[in-house]
Amino acid sequence: LQRLKDHLPPESLGDLGAIESLRVPGKEEFRELREQPSDPQAEQELINSIEQVYFSTDSFDIVKYELEKLPPVLNLQELEEYRDKLKQQQAAVSKKVADLILEKQPAYVKELERVTSLQTGLQLAAVICTNGRRHLNIAKEGFTQASLGLLANQRKRQLLIGLLKSLRTIKTLQRTDVRLSEMLEEEDYPGAIQLCLECQKAASTFKHYSCISELNSKLQDTLEQIEEQLDVALSKICKNFDINHYTKVQQAYRLLGKTQTAMDQLHMHFTQAIHNTVFQVVLGYVELCSGNTDTKFQKLQYKDLCTHVTPDSYIPCLADLCKALWEVMLSYYRTMEWHEKHDNEDTTSASEGSNMGTEETNFDRGYIKKKLEHGLTRIWQDVQLKVKTYLLGTDLSIFKYDDFIFVLDIISRLMQVGEEFCGSKSEVLQESIRKQSVNYFKNYHRTRLDELRMFLENETWELCPVKSNFSILQLHEFKFMEQSRSPSVSPSKQPASTSSKTVTLFEQYCSDGNPFEIQANHKDEETEDVLASNGYESDEQEKSAYQEYDSDSDVPEELKRDYVDEQTGDAPVKSISRETLKSRKKSDYSLNKVNAPILTNTTLNVIRLVGKYMQMMNILKPIAFDVIHFMSQLFDYYLYAIYTFFGRNDSLESTGLGLSSSRLRTTLNRIQESLIDMEVSADPSATLTAAEERKEKVPSPHLSHLVVLTSGDTLYGVFLAEQFEFLQPHLDAVMPAVKKPFLQQFYSQTVSTASELRKPIYWIVAGKAIDYEQMLLLMANVKWDVKEIMSQHNIYVDALLKEFEQFNRRLNEVSKRVRIPLPVSNILWEHCIRLANRTIVEGYANVKKCSNEGRALMQLDFQQFLMKLEKLTDIRPIPDKEFVETYIKAYYLTENDMERWIKEHREYSTKQLTNLVNVCLGSHINKKARQKLLAAIDDIDRPKR
Numbered sequence: 001l002q003r004l005k006d007h008l009p010p011e012s013l014g015d016l017g018a019i020e021s022l023r024v025p026g027k028e029e030f031r032e033l034r035e036q037p038s039d040p041q042a043e044q045e046l047i048n049s050i051e052q053v054y055f056s057t058d059s060f061d062i063v064k065y066e067l068e069k070l071p072p073v074l075n076l077q078e079l080e081e082y083r084d085k086l087k088q089q090q091a092a093v094s095k096k097v098a099d100l101i102l103e104k105q106p107a108y109v110k111e112l113e114r115v116t117s118l119q120t121g122l123q124l125a126a127v128i129c130t131n132g133r134r135h136l137n138i139a140k141e142g143f144t145q146a147s148l149g150l151l152a153n154q155r156k157r158q159l160l161i162g163l164l165k166s167l168r169t170i171k172t173l174q175r176t177d178v179r180l181s182e183m184l185e186e187e188d189y190p191g192a193i194q195l196c197l198e199c200q201k202a203a204s205t206f207k208h209y210s211c212i213s214e215l216n217s218k219l220q221d222t223l224e225q226i227e228e229q230l231d232v233a234l235s236k237i238c239k240n241f242d243i244n245h246y247t248k249v250q251q252a253y254r255l256l257g258k259t260q261t262a263m264d265q266l267h268m269h270f271t272q273a274i275h276n277t278v279f280q281v282v283l284g285y286v287e288l289c290s291g292n293t294d295t296k297f298q299k300l301q302y303k304d305l306c307t308h309v310t311p312d313s314y315i316p317c318l319a320d321l322c323k324a325l326w327e328v329m330l331s332y333y334r335t336m337e338w339h340e341k342h343d344n345e346d347t348t349s350a351s352e353g354s355n356m357g358t359e360e361t362n363f364d365r366g367y368i369k370k371k372l373e374h375g376l377t378r379i380w381q382d383v384q385l386k387v388k389t390y391l392l393g394t395d396l397s398i399f400k401y402d403d404f405i406f407v408l409d410i411i412s413r414l415m416q417v418g419e420e421f422c423g424s425k426s427e428v429l430q431e432s433i434r435k436q437s438v439n440y441f442k443n444y445h446r447t448r449l450d451e452l453r454m455f456l457e458n459e460t461w462e463l464c465p466v467k468s469n470f471s472i473l474q475l476h477e478f479k480f481m482e483q484s485r486s487p488s489v490s491p492s493k494q495p496a497s498t499s500s501k502t503v504t505l506f507e508q509y510c511s512d513g514n515p516f517e518i519q520a521n522h523k524d525e526e527t528e529d530v531l532a533s534n535g536y537e538s539d540e541q542e543k544s545a546y547q548e549y550d551s552d553s554d555v556p557e558e559l560k561r562d563y564v565d566e567q568t569g570d571a572p573v574k575s576i577s578r579e580t581l582k583s584r585k586k587s588d589y590s591l592n593k594v595n596a597p598i599l600t601n602t603t604l605n606v607i608r609l610v611g612k613y614m615q616m617m618n619i620l621k622p623i624a625f626d627v628i629h630f631m632s633q634l635f636d637y638y639l640y641a642i643y644t645f646f647g648r649n650d651s652l653e654s655t656g657l658g659l660s661s662s663r664l665r666t667t668l669n670r671i672q673e674s675l676i677d678m679e680v681s682a683d684p685s686a687t688l689t690a691a692e693e694r695k696e697k698v699p700s701p702h703l704s705h706l707v708v709l710t711s712g713d714t715l716y717g718v719f720l721a722e723q724f725e726f727l728q729p730h731l732d733a734v735m736p737a738v739k740k741p742f743l744q745q746f747y748s749q750t751v752s753t754a755s756e757l758r759k760p761i762y763w764i765v766a767g768k769a770i771d772y773e774q775m776l777l778l779m780a781n782v783k784w785d786v787k788e789i790m791s792q793h794n795i796y797v798d799a800l801l802k803e804f805e806q807f808n809r810r811l812n813e814v815s816k817r818v819r820i821p822l823p824v825s826n827i828l829w830e831h832c833i834r835l836a837n838r839t840i841v842e843g844y845a846n847v848k849k850c851s852n853e854g855r856a857l858m859q860l861d862f863q864q865f866l867m868k869l870e871k872l873t874d875i876r877p878i879p880d881k882e883f884v885e886t887y888i889k890a891y892y893l894t895e896n897d898m899e900r901w902i903k904e905h906r907e908y909s910t911k912q913l914t915n916l917v918n919v920c921l922g923s924h925i926n927k928k929a930r931q932k933l934l935a936a937i938d939d940i941d942r943p944k945r
Helices: 002-007 010-023 027-035 040-049 062-069 076-103 105-142 145-174 176-185 189-205 210-238 243-256 259-290 302-306 311-352 358-392 401-422 427-458 476-483 539-551 578-583 601-619 621-647 650-655 662-674 688-695 720-734 737-749 751-769 772-780 795-817 822-845 852-872 881-892 895-904 910-920 927-944
Strands: none
Touching: 040 076, 076 105, 176 189, 176 210, 189 210, 189 243, 210 243, 210 259, 210 311, 243 259, 243 311, 259 302, 259 311, 259 358, 302 358, 311 358, 311 401, 358 401, 358 427, 401 427, 401 601, 427 601, 427 621, 476 601, 601 621, 621 662, 621 751, 751 822, 772 795, 772 822, 795 822, 795 852, 822 852, 822 881, 822 910, 852 881, 881 910, 895 910, 895 927, 910 927
């Protein structure tokens, strides 16, 4: 019932009270209930049979509920049974409640004891409070008014001391602006910002004072002024980096917490510095050359301003422009170095100290690093665009060759700076300068080819007097190859493989100097000393040499002066005129210098042109392939001219000796088809394509009328191919990898064939060196049908040997004046001996009648010739020795052997074979056999017709 009472609402408690007053048992009833025997299971079933509505928390009228359940017709027995059931249920619930109360009785007793103890404690606390109040009243009565006044005065004193301290602080704050101004003048930006921030912090502490509000506003204005001056100080870094100055600026921005903003501002200043720098440099030259300071130039755009630069000031202006841009890029480079160094220091200090703020610092550091790395490419692109605009402002074709090379050298150095600056390949500059360079070089090369043809047609092919130790590196045009080995020369001219560790331009000029500080007259300071000093054995020899030069008065005027190109004003060729030789009192032809190279004026001119071509190729590697292609045309044209002048002879091809190899013929045919203009005049009806092709070709040169090839007193040599072989490693180093097959093909198919020109050229010399016709006449007077074996050789052998002795003496005389290389000497001897032997066979083929004794005499003559000849020359074996011996021995062959021999030896002419058969007639060959052999000879000769 208590649980029901706890769960019922208050308004239902009245209804429940009536039932409770009737049904709650007393102690005795509880005892009786507990003493009654009980069945727990039956009791639990009774409790479970109670309707659920009795356990509901909702308020309801139990009596009304039971009455409403009565049927309309009442039955007493049923009512009594239902009443008994309710009583049993009540009794089960009452017994269950009694059990629960008895079960909780110990806890009740214990809680009652705790309440009693709590009541005792409260009574004790009341006593303590009463005693405390009594003691407080006693203390209050013990204090006097004077004591309280003393305490009040002490408190007032402390307040006044604090006020005095505050007033002193305010006074200091009022004087801060003077100190801030002094610190800004001293460029102590970190100290000024630190002081200003401390003042702001102090002002916020005393903001309750009215005078502080005005001071706080003033400090904020001062801080903004400091930021403005700090931005100006940051902009000064772009042109002249100072590590102490930049350190102060960065510390100041770090105090402000604006390191990222500072980096953004710095890049903006660098961009502005590039624009302002180039504009001011170009404007200065334009105003200087115009002779006035008209403000109209200052209003022009940079692109338009560049068009007003005069040709005379173009190169100095370009050099100063690159110097100024170098200073900007160097400042950026040193800025990056500063950040890398301080980032490492900050990382070390952060690892040793606390980690507070480390994440934010790392974020700022990462942002700055990415910003600087991105700025490298951006700044270099701005520099390229400014320089490209300057280059496009003037047509470079108006410059002379040396000036044009000077411009290329500056641009090449700038591109190297860009590559070291950000790793870029300078595509913008390369494309711009490549187009202008190729166009310029095409015109220059065409002029040089025409010039080379003029020199070839006026060349007298006499020895050019150079020193015995002459090297092409001594020529002015090749000085860049020696300078590339010197550390004082710009790294733009350093070869790629000079050392394992190269020093970059930024490392070399980081603290002092400028890679664009070059002297325009540097080339004038370089002198050549390639002409030979006095090397004559006697004054008479020197005098005779000058007389020999004086005797030739028909030297063309073009060779008596340096050739000057009308288009470019260039003077690329420095020929050695006769006047120059006569004016040099100590000059000679290096006649007694056994190692002096053999070359002519034209050869020296071609070598100089090669040096200039290589200089351009070395400076501007992107056009290396075009330059090497043009340079190969110089060699091709020179090679073709040498062959045309001295090696082309239709009679040589008919000898069947193979003097011109198939490789040489292929090379010459290629040169003729691609380079030589064989047409005399242009055809008006020719197509435009054909006309363009002819522009790329050069007319075939003609030998000067001063050169007499019919004379046997003159010898000629080739020197150029050896110099190309010497230059091959350098050309291979600058040639792009994709174009190297062309260079290898040029050397393997053209340069290497130059030495093969010796055979056809010196064959003609050998043909003029000995009088072979006289020998044939002497052989025709010999009687060969003798009847007895002779012991004495014929006089034609002695005459031929005298010719060879004279030839040997002439070679020795010539070698005193001109060094004859061993390969040339061997070829001359080989050709002369070969021609002599073939002349002997030809003489034997002219014999009408010959006996066996006559054949023996032929062998005797030839053996005598060989024995004496071997004492004159060291050539072994003797050329065409078997050619003569085999022909003599063929006289003794039988008919069948003779026929087989004729078919196997096709090196003999039809005349020689026919004469051999006719001479043998009557001795051991009859007429029938003769006809058969002549038919065989005719069959062999038929395909040749």
